[in-house]
Amino acid sequence: MPSEFDLIKKFFDRPARSAALGVGDDAALLRPSAGMELAVSTDLLLEGTHFRAGADARKLGHKALAVNLSDMAAMGAAPRWATLALALPAADEAWLEEFSKGFFALAGRFGVELIGGDTTRSTAQGAVPGAIVICVTILGEVPTGLALFRAGARPGDDIWVSGQLGDAALALAQPGVAAAARRLDKPEPRVELGERLRGIATAAIDVSDGFAQDLGHILQRSGAGAMVEYALLPRSDEVRKIQDEKLQARLLLSGGDDYELVFTAPQSNRGELEALSAELKLALSRVGSVQAGEPRLQVLDAQGRPMAVERGFDHFAP
């Protein structure tokens, strides 16, 4: 069986470009660019919690990086470097090969370098094999003063959503829908959009726990309320076709894992955002507006009546 060191070398030791030193020392060494701030985010994915046992390794490699790229997008940062810590029940070369293919394919698209990591064995508990654990930390750069925070929304700002909501949650609710399954397994982080929103958006967040909950974080941090028109929430044909209206509303308002961006911007930027949408070939939908007052979200139905909004995903909810 190959040793830990052989495995790291075989699958993850790629020549560093901008990093002063790559994988294989006690730490990676980077040279941050002058005039830039550094955005840092970390995400932990666990077998059994975030993905099922036997999940496709290549898709996992994609997703583990994608959720972190999405955090960079929500900050308006250009992703640059990543570290990867992996625990596996055994040194499974076939799994590692597939995982690294998924990871590096996405990393390559956005110029992200894998600069370091940690590989370890997860121990079996009796008859239960050790779980796969994936921890990715991402580092990105953003020109000083231009990062997008959650706290910047102002009353009167428009509320925008990229792409479509609810597909990932639909894939969990109805595993047969192939288009939705792709959205769950291979989310597309909105990295270009995030970078282009610098100076245009006043606040941004990515939809990981559900639209209502994630917009709620913007409202909390910004000290403002919001009014959203349910009919304007962007949705795929698959979600639109759902007969059960309650289910459709739940997918759109509380479904997680879409990794779209929700952001706020002054009304004066509408033209610029419409042009950006055309340029990026990415739908940007204006769904409501920021209101003065308590950090509360009101969602109105087609008749202008307030709708009940379910709480989004909470990792420790009972």
Place this chain on the structure above:
Amino acid sequence: MPSEFDLIKKFFDRPARSAALGVGDDAALLRPSAGMELAVSTDLLLEGTHFRAGADARKLGHKALAVNLSDMAAMGAAPRWATLALALPAADEAWLEEFSKGFFALAGRFGVELIGGDTTRSTAQGAVPGAIVICVTILGEVPTGLALFRAGARPGDDIWVSGQLGDAALALAQPGVAAAARRLDKPEPRVELGERLRGIATAAIDVSDGFAQDLGHILQRSGAGAMVEYALLPRSDEVRKIQDEKLQARLLLSGGDDYELVFTAPQSNRGELEALSAELKLALSRVGSVQAGEPRLQVLDAQGRPMAVERGFDHFAP
């Protein structure tokens, strides 16, 4: 039960000092100092693999950060910022309080700020409860060009070791030895030593997998061999007292988890290193020398005969 967001706020949301923005946005935002390179390292600790179920939460908080600080020390970097990703079987407030106490006590000693993280629930598998998973990523700064690499050792350099070897492995072999148990549970990362070795040492590594194996990494990367005198390896009274000579040799040469520094330095720096040892009140032992030739470690016994060296810890060894 408190939500994920409440828990993050309660235990981990501390006011950021040097970070432009702390815990609670999509990513943390840092301002790296001018003229500095950034050292980045990540470590994954798993219940069942790295610590036993029921391990003391405060000690875990210390150790999870200490192993990362040790990587900064081995690079000669000053630790500045850390992210923490945690998976727990339940939102156990008492556990989180103890863990955060251990973590922040050590972070405070070295001026490290917790800038971000991720909290999640680890799912039970049948009757087996979800495991505790801890992933810490650390970022440190080192003046450009002064980082300590594994690759810098040159024939003729002395080989040095800080502190004492083998205590952590002794604690595993003989759990009753209290002084050794402290070394295993609460390792002391050699952060000050690492920073002071800039410009003095030619290569450095921390002892996590065992002296022979970790020195072996320096030799591999430097393309040089080494001769070490077994009698010179620094050891505590507890290790010295061990009657079983094979066990004693195994602890000293192949015992992991000591988090001492092994480093190489030109003979001309002996005086400076002895003065540094006195100033830091930390033993620095000269144990051998770097040799031209193959990256092979020879350990000589008191009679000058080569000793067998067991392979150190490999996470995927059969």
